[in-house]
Amino acid sequence: MSGDSSSVDYAGRARDALGFSRWWQILAAAAMMAAVSPYQYVWSSIEGPLAESLEISLPALGAVFSFYVVFQSLSQFPAGWWRDRSGPRYLTFLAAILAGGGYLGLAYATSIWQLYVLYSVGAVGVGIVYTVAVNTAVKWFPDRSGLTTGIGTMAFAAGSTLVVPYVRANATVGGYQDVLRNMGLGILIVLLLGTVVLRDPPSEWLARENGAEEDDSDLAASLRGRAYKTTEVLRTWQFWLLYAMFVAIAGADLLVIANVVRFAEAFGFAAVVATASATLLPLAAGVSRLVLGEVSDRYPRKYVMAGSFLLAGVFRFGLIAAGETDAEIAFVGLVMAAMFFSSPLYVYFPAMLADYYGAEFSSSNYAVLYTAKVGGGVIAGTVAGFLVAGFGWVSTFALGGGLAVAAGLAALVLRPPAGSGMGDADPDAAG
Template identity: 30%
Template sequence: MSRWAIIIASTAIMMVISIYQYSWSLFAYAVSRELMWSLITVSIAFTVFTYASTFIQPFSGFLADSYGPRKVAMIASIITGLGFILSSTISNPIELYITYGLGSLGVGTLYGIATATAVKWFPERRGLATGIVTFGFGAGASILNIPIQTLINSHGFRMTFLYIGLLMISLLTLLSLMMSYPKDITVRSVGKTSSKGIDYSPKEMLMTWQWYIIYLTFIITPTVVLIFGAQLKMIASEFSISQEYLNIVLISYPLANGFSRILAGLISDRVGREKTMVLFYTSLGISLLMLSYIGVIPELFVVLATIISLFGGAPYTFYPSIIGDYYGSKYVTVNYGITYTAKAWAGLLAGWLTAYLVEVYGTYRLPLMIVAISCIIAALLSSPLILKPPKSKVVSSK
């Protein structure tokens, strides 16, 4: 099977599972309104999603690397769809956390496998290949959000959960049949790498100081995308943005988010991951600050939200690529799975903590400004003057 066919299938998988993250604000608003639950109560479900979908990845990555991705992906596909189907029956918050969390385990497993296909099959163009695959996760909602909103408005959130869950099982199981990893991995990277054909095990990766900078910046930078994914409709409401303008953002935001991943991959393959990270994270922080001050103007809200998305989706290209660059391809599913757990902490910041700050201070501007400053700090930490590839791998002799 052509490696490009596998990448296309991986991208399609990403588009389907992106509903869990980038369409959540539509479901959250409907659930909160119909069941009369508070913002904090509903937001906990998104925090559960981020934790479940991230902490499963080291385990699922080990299974996929050890036994092959196809069977693991098929089981995950069923779990993903089942999570939505069961969410259609909820009557209290605990049930929502359990059912949405169950589906999130499948989402995390599929995300890790789909990303690993790009890193493993395209070692010479990791940034571009990873950008294409993760483009699906960012851009999928641009196609699906309006139909989902229409379905929720006409049939309610319960029937929408049910219909989409059934569709997920059908599509994802078929696409999972195309998942495979190359038997022989040859490192032909065109970018700067330290591994030079040497593969780092998870333990060896965790012994390098570079990984901890990568992990910290990976906690900070995805937070804004998660905030918008979980609470976009509520943010628009605070800024008095009409439904007409919000509909534009519901399309432009995920589309820009997806395109940013390809753009980040293309640029970082040419000029280096670290330099591109500095550029994107600085721009992200500045755009967030601007939105906090002038986002009340509807046209500027649309423009700035789209620009934020254009830079905010890039971490999902940078980090799997840089893990492959620094630590090799052999253990990349597990290594990136461990690194991806940073998103769980980002989810805590974007979900519960943001909702708490809004409840206490009555505005989204404060958490947005905090994240903006944090992104600029992440840019400084990602500078090639600080973040550099490991010089060598220490191999113990018997």
């Protein structure tokens, strides 16, 4: 980071408060994120057997995933509000019951309305885990929030790769119930273990030693112990610009995730190209969150964010060019590149929010910002469907490229909130 935080031994203070290394908090958070990731990344592998067994059409099941996105996103504000005030333990226990119970219940579902309810209930558990895990990194690592947030969100993106082979091999009409039960039990056990490990730092742990009043105008708000409540955050224009950026880049990101297979098929590529693109996509997304999260800790965060989103847009336009020139290998590579630079949005935004507004109320503050994912989902779903029907896939993916470029350019306008003490003369201090 651009500010010198060496005057405070964060690792030592954390060890005094916990009795063990603060990295165990990140390990627990990452394990929880990996455990609930099948809700987002494995659904496509189980919906077929569910539809066939229950005699439900696949289009009717499409609403299940829509409910997931809405409930996973909107559950985070009440969860974040609770966590900031009461800590993560009881909240994580509730998440274990909801997320584990959701999959266990699906194994015994007999009608479509039960699928809707159970997946939505599980989605609330996923939303709780997500806000708890991300903000565990922000609260315990104000000096390395980019890297540690990246570890958790990488686990969410790539964690499901551990179970996908098992699911695809066993999610048949006769075997999917065992798959759902086993995943439900796995989620329940991992999250219950998380309740034992997770806790929040004491409120005074960031205080400067001996009451020193050093010149820290170039430090992020979270490093200085400055805390903005959500009502204060909502009164700053920076938050609303971040919100618009989140909608735009999430739309671009989800558009590729949801449609890359059909996009490849639209160009007449071989099935292996579509399969490779879909398989490598979450890997690129996960690795990027760790790599670029660390980069954003070492260099001014807003410029890393701007460059990342601009490249994400450029590579999306490259996807179109690869498709139109029948460049199959280039297409797969560009899918990975496009996702590598857009997926760290889930690292940049919570870290930037803590830079600007502090870590004490980071859970509720980021939960409000995270509702922008719903807007991104509308772009990737409803808007994309309209554009494909009226103008085709090229125009649809061009929209994604344009949204990513717009988010990158908007990042260059960002600067710390007035009166934040971060040094208005040095707008790069947020990094």
